[in-house]
Amino acid sequence: MSLPAKPREMSSRSSYEEREGLLAENDRFDPYDDPFDKELTTQPSDEDGWPRSKMVKTASGFILLLILGVFARALLRSPLHVHPDLSFSGDYIRSNGTHDFRRTVLIVSIDGLRADYLDRGLTPHLLEISKRGLRAKSMVPIFPTLTFPNHWALMTGLYAESHGIIANNFWDPQTELEFHYNKISSAWNPDFWLGEPMWETANKAGIITANLMWPGPPKTKSGSSPTYFVPWKDKVPLSAKLDQLLAWIDLPFDERPQLLMAYEPSLDQAGHLTGPMSTLVNQTLAQVDLFAAALHDSLVDRNLTDIVDIVFVSDHGMTDTSHPTLIYVDDDDMLGEQGLSAVVHEDGWPAMGLRFNSKKNESYYLEKLLTSQHPHAEGFDVYTKHTMPSRWHFAHHDRIAPVWIVPKIDYALTTRKEGDVGMSKGNHGYDNNEHSMHAMFVAHGPFSAVVKDLHRSSFSAWLPWKNKGWHSTSDDTYVMDSFPNVEVYGLVAKLLGTENYASHNNEYGDKKFPHSP
Structure with a gap:
C-alpha cells in the first residue's frame, strides 16, 4: 500500500489534549481516508529507498543462550533433544505434513497487558500456552514507559535515546518539527524513526515480512517496507485480525511471510478509560486471551507448532490514576x-x-x-x-x-x-523500575523447547546467566526472570537466522551477541 495522497492532518496537542485523547475512541491515529477505508488486505507494500541502525545493547540469559551457538548446537546433539527441526537457519525447509514451510516467527503485541494481569485467573489460554512454552516473570520496558517508544524498542532493540522516539509527542530541534503519535504527517514521517526494525533486517536477508498495524512508519529512511502492510485502523475486531494473520500463513510457499507482526490496543484503551482494576479491563483481558487461544489453536490445527515461534508481548503495564x-x-x-x-x-x-x-x-x-x-x-x-x-x-x-x-x-x-480534567483513570509512562509498568512475555514454539530442554539438562550448569528463573518439574512450567524488552530484536534475528544482517547498537554488540559460526 502507498501513503494516502492527502493524509488527514490533526492539530498540535498539549499534554492536556494528549491525556484527554487517551479516553477517546480514536485512541491511536486513524490514517484511513477513502483510499484506505476497506477490508484488511494482503496487498504487498511499495519499496523505495530510506537508515540503517543498530542492534540491542544488553543480553538477558535466555536470549544470550540462543545467540551463543555453542549451547544450541550442544543441545541439538544431546540425547535429551526430542524436538524436530530446531535449526536456527531461516533457509531450512520443514513440512507440516502437507506443505513446506521456512522457519517462521509471529510476534503479537497486546498493548497495556501488565505482567501480573496473567495472575488474575482470567487468562487460562495464555497460561496454558506458557506452560507448553515459557513465560517471563515480566519484561522491562524502556523509559518512558509509553506505547510508541516501547513498540519501536521492541522492533529495533534500541533505547529511546538511540531510536529517537523519546515520547508519544515531542519536538525535534534539528528539524524544528513536532512528533505526534496520532498525526500522520509525523507518525509516518521516516525521519523521526531511527534504528533498523526487525522487518528491515529480515528484508535485507530476503525474508518476506508482514505488518498488521504495529506502531511505526510504513517505510524507514532507507526505503524499506514490510512486504505486506496493513495500516492502523481503530475498532478492528480481533476476529478480523486473526483472519488476516491466518491468511498470510496460508499463502503459497513463495509468497508466505516468515516474520509476522500484529498489534492490538483494546486492553490499553480499557485501562486508560476505567483503570487497571476495573471490570472493563478484566473483560477485555478475557477477550484477548480468547484471541491468543484461537491463534495458537490455529497453529496446532495446521501442525505448525514445531515450525512457527509465536511470541506474545506487551509494551508496558498500567497503574491506577483515578485519585492522584x-x-x-x-x-x-x-x-x-x-x-x-x-x-x-x-x-x-x-x-x-x-x-x-x-x-x-x-x-x-x-x-x-x-x-x-x-x-x-x-x-x-x-x-x-x-x-x-x-x-x-x-x-x-x-x-x-x-x-x-x-x-x-x-x-x-x-x-x-x-x-484533573481529561485525566485518565489508568496511565503509564512512569519509571520502568515500577512493577506496575512491567510488560508480559509468553512464547511457544521450537525455541521455547530449546530453552526448557537446556534448563533441565546436564548443560544447565553451563548457562551463562546467574539467575536461571524458576522451573516446575510437576507441570514443566518454566518462568524466566525479568529481562529488558530490547532483547526481543536479537531473539527474532537469531530465530530467523538474520543476525549476520543485523545492525549493531554500539561496540558492545559483537561481545553481547556473537554470531553463531
Whole structure:
C-alpha cells in the first residue's frame, strides 16, 4: 500500500489534549481516508529507498543462550533433544505434513497487558500456552514507559535515546518539527524513526515480512517496507485480525511471510478509560486471551507448532490514576506562571520535558525546581540530561529536552487551569523500575523447547546467566526472570537466522551477541 495522497492532518496537542485523547475512541491515529477505508488486505507494500541502525545493547540469559551457538548446537546433539527441526537457519525447509514451510516467527503485541494481569485467573489460554512454552516473570520496558517508544524498542532493540522516539509527542530541534503519535504527517514521517526494525533486517536477508498495524512508519529512511502492510485502523475486531494473520500463513510457499507482526490496543484503551482494576479491563483481558487461544489453536490445527515461534508481548503495564495527588507546575513553589510562560516546548506526558525560551531562563527555573519546597516534593524528580538515571538510557539525543519533571506513581503533573480534567483513570509512562509498568512475555514454539530442554539438562550448569528463573518439574512450567524488552530484536534475528544482517547498537554488540559460526 502507498501513503494516502492527502493524509488527514490533526492539530498540535498539549499534554492536556494528549491525556484527554487517551479516553477517546480514536485512541491511536486513524490514517484511513477513502483510499484506505476497506477490508484488511494482503496487498504487498511499495519499496523505495530510506537508515540503517543498530542492534540491542544488553543480553538477558535466555536470549544470550540462543545467540551463543555453542549451547544450541550442544543441545541439538544431546540425547535429551526430542524436538524436530530446531535449526536456527531461516533457509531450512520443514513440512507440516502437507506443505513446506521456512522457519517462521509471529510476534503479537497486546498493548497495556501488565505482567501480573496473567495472575488474575482470567487468562487460562495464555497460561496454558506458557506452560507448553515459557513465560517471563515480566519484561522491562524502556523509559518512558509509553506505547510508541516501547513498540519501536521492541522492533529495533534500541533505547529511546538511540531510536529517537523519546515520547508519544515531542519536538525535534534539528528539524524544528513536532512528533505526534496520532498525526500522520509525523507518525509516518521516516525521519523521526531511527534504528533498523526487525522487518528491515529480515528484508535485507530476503525474508518476506508482514505488518498488521504495529506502531511505526510504513517505510524507514532507507526505503524499506514490510512486504505486506496493513495500516492502523481503530475498532478492528480481533476476529478480523486473526483472519488476516491466518491468511498470510496460508499463502503459497513463495509468497508466505516468515516474520509476522500484529498489534492490538483494546486492553490499553480499557485501562486508560476505567483503570487497571476495573471490570472493563478484566473483560477485555478475557477477550484477548480468547484471541491468543484461537491463534495458537490455529497453529496446532495446521501442525505448525514445531515450525512457527509465536511470541506474545506487551509494551508496558498500567497503574491506577483515578485519585492522584496533583502537582501544579504553575504554582510559585514550582515554575510559577512566569516560568510556565517561558516554556516554548513541552514534551511527553505524564512526565514533562521542558525547553525554555533562553538559556538564562533554563538555568534559573531549573534551579528553582531543584530547590523547590513544594509540599509534595517527594512525588516528583527533576532531571537534566547529565543527571538522568543511567539505567534509563535517556540522555544522549537532541530530542530529549534539557529539563525533565518526572512524577512518581500516585502523582500527576498539571496546571491550575487544566486541573484533573481529561485525566485518565489508568496511565503509564512512569519509571520502568515500577512493577506496575512491567510488560508480559509468553512464547511457544521450537525455541521455547530449546530453552526448557537446556534448563533441565546436564548443560544447565553451563548457562551463562546467574539467575536461571524458576522451573516446575510437576507441570514443566518454566518462568524466566525479568529481562529488558530490547532483547526481543536479537531473539527474532537469531530465530530467523538474520543476525549476520543485523545492525549493531554500539561496540558492545559483537561481545553481547556473537554470531553463531
